[in-house]
Amino acid sequence: MPDFCAAYGCSNRRSLKTRARGITFHLFPKSGKMRRQWELALRRVDFVASDRTLLCSEHFRSEDFDRTGQNVRLKEGVVPNIFNFPAHLQRLVATGNTTTSRRAEDNLPMDLSQDVPKPDVGATGDRSLSLKWQATDHLYALPACPKAIKAKLEESSAQLRKLQREKSNALRRENRAKMNMQALLEELKEKNLINKELKDNLECYSDLPVHLLSRQGVEYTKAQRDFALTLHLHGPKAYHYLRDTLHIHLPHPSSLQRYSSLALQTIFS
Incomplete structure (x- = not known):
């Protein structure tokens, strides 16, 4: 019986084609706490994983994997966080406390994170959302100082080169698999x-x-x-x-x- 990925909307199954594309499949954790985190990450109503339930590697980040051995393994404590959910399963979060927000903030230049207004502890949801939009507009504004613009450009170029290297490495892994x-x-x-x-x-x-x-x-x-x-x-x-x-x-x-x-x-x- 074919092994399919349990993620919402994912049609990947264990086959020669997915193996040629470098896609790996991973069983749900055996520990109750980690397994429950994986189950909640899928956002499927009343979903309970079995001992044979699988998720494919497309729902994890590249840094979540340990590729040092013969087999590709997930690092300890990793939780899937890459999904293509429909609109009714999307979560509107007003604050910047989500994993995606933290990852986005980590990629921003340090000098652009200054003077960003933060919502008050007792503020309402509308107030928090408004401040979030103000912060976003501020972060996308270009600095007035030419040196700051040059520094931002150099940092963006370094990030682009890093992504290009990661893409090149992924293509080489795919070619080796093929x-x-x-x-x-x-x-x-x-x-x-x-x-x-x-x-x-x-x-x-x-x-x-x-x-x-x-x-x-x-x-x-x-x-x-x-x-x-x-x-x-x-x-x-x-x-x-x-x-x-x-x-x-x-x-x-x-x-x-x-x-x-x-x-x-x-x-x-």
């Missing part, structure tokens, strides 16, 4: 392009560095040639699917004939 031989074999089996026997025979090549196959001009190793010969001989449709559809840089069929001739010469010499 360029996994085990994932390719699973996809071929799922599409009925190879049978179980052939898949089992090709398991010995599961640690083959597929990313090297995408580099033009790189000499194929013996393991790569043997893999190509075996797949082309027993699963030609699968071979052409990898080469023509997924654009994996496998040897041309004419090169395979040359490899076969050289192998026969070696055997009978």
Whole structure:
């Protein structure tokens, strides 16, 4: 039975496609307190998680994960906080005490947080909301001093470079996930392009560095040639699917004939 993400409006399920996109799935915490925090974060009426209930990685921040081991794990005490709720589940908060507000304030330059009016303790909700809008208008105003403008620009540029690095790292992780031989074999089996026997025979090549196959001009190793010969001989449709559809840089069929001739010469010499 497929494993689906339990978040509102999320259609991700555990499959080859989500694994290729770098999406991981995580069980709800076993402890009662943390599990209850996760359940409340989903904002689903009378929702109670089971021992098999999952959330996908798209509902957590990148810094919530521990990627030091072989498996991607969540850090201790992490609570999901990235959701796409409809309007009736959105919460209107007048003060700046939410997690999103604190994250936004952390990204603002320090000199822009001065002189921001704060709501009185005994103020009404309308008064608090009004002060919030005043603070927002003030924060978006440009400083009058040219040095302050330059400092703000430099800080914004540094933040942009940081986001670009994070995006680049995410793309590299996604490409590594896609360029996994085990994932390719699973996809071929799922599409009925190879049978179980052939898949089992090709398991010995599961640690083959597929990313090297995408580099033009790189000499194929013996393991790569043997893999190509075996797949082309027993699963030609699968071979052409990898080469023509997924654009994996496998040897041309004419090169395979040359490899076969050289192998026969070696055997009978």
